[in-house]
Amino acid sequence: MTTLTQIGQNAKSAARALSVASSSQKNAALLAVADAIEARQNEIIAANKTDLQNAVRNGMSQAMQDRLALNEGRIKGMADGVRQVAALGDPVGRTLSGSTLYNGMKMTKITVPIGVIGIIFESRPNVTSDAAALCLKSGNACILRGGSDAINSNIAIAGIMRGAIESAGLPADCVSLIEDTDRATATGLMRLNEYVDCLIPRGGAGLIRSVVQNATVPVIETGVGNCHIYVEGSADADMAANIIFNAKTQRPSVCNACESLLVDENIAEEALPKIAARLAEKNVEIRGCEKTRAILKNAKEATEEDYAKEFLDYIISVKVVKNIDEALDHIAKYSTGHSESIITRDFEASQRFVRSVDSAAVYVNASTRFTDGGEFGLGAEIGISTQKLHARGPMGLNELVSYKYVVLGDGQIRE
Secondary structure, X not given: OOOHHHHHHHHHHHHHHHHOOOHHHHHHHHHHHHHHHHHOHHHHHHHHHHHHHHHHHOOOOHHHHHHHOOOHHHHHHHHHHHHHHHHOOOOOOOXXXXXXXOOOOEEEEEEXXXXXXXXXXXXXXXXXXXXXXXXXXXXXXXXXXXXXXXXXXXXXXXXXXXXXXXXXXXXXXXXXXXXXXXXXXXXXXXXXXXXXXXXXXXXXXXHHHHHHHHOOOOEOOEOXXXXXXXXXXXXXXXXHHHHHHHHHHOOOOOOOOEEEEEEEOOOHHHHHHHHHHHXXXXXXXXXXXXXXXXXXXXXXXXXXXXXXXXXXXXXXXXXXXXXXXXXXXXXXXXXXXXXXXXXXXXXXXXXXXXXXOOOOEEEXXXXXXXXXXOOXXXXXXXXXXXXXXXXXXXOOHHHHEEEEXXXXXXXXXXX
């Protein structure tokens, strides 16, 4: 098996070649990847079936199995996502600014690839194609390290991508997959400073915390989503029920699903039964405060831990609050800075919520499930950043480049 150092060396070499590749070369490679993924979908599905069988044996929850599963529709979605990235403008080589200095030198600031990007992720094999496509388009080589749950799927997808990239004339090592799923290899990647320029974790709170605490490579923190919806006192209760049903149940195992619900006490008696009735369609477990349980007799008692937890399952925490002030205080205490929404007919309340909530995406009368690179028109995303430096929110192509200054002179020296 190729060592981690060899993978890093190969990726660094590929990144140099990729950094000077033309847009047409990169697009040709991406289109070849998309075609190959579709043409060889049976191989991917067979590998994924093995992963799913292992998941059942290991007692993986249904929600997480859904996150892992691939079928013809999802594979077509993967291929279409790669084609969408190919159709986007090239983020490399754009002039951000330009000026002539006092001494006559002409200076421009242009976008350049970051270099080698490491991505550590869990259970979602579609990340393999999404992340690799975005890295390739932005001129970056990538080193992927998925979890053991999806290892067979990831090996199949990465192998198909590498072959297609090489057939298009670019180095296969533009995309590398670490096949060893031992924890030590993840730690090794986190500290591969000589070859990796940036590390992006995609997964649950435990994975992201481990990467942030152990990495010596620069990290962009992504993903953990304790997303809140606040039903304000003036809200349309039916609209609230529909939005919450979508945000919680449309795909509960992803980071932009609603995990925490706050309901103003002035509308709780009307809204909570309607919301609970919709959630019951998917057997969502409600864990609520004392006031919630007084209205919803089947709700379980919520703990402090429940209000802070990203469930990634058919479970939601609920609290009845006095007013918007208490809602904002609760969100400030428990939010992970991902996505929050207010349901309201009060314009002033909506604007106060938008100004006060310090998260990457803030919604008014809409589901948190829209926090997604595709939905935001960015093409595929490499992750959703919950930090504030360099990138915030869905990270598309423009967040995967850095910049450098190019200065043209004709003999100037500094005195």
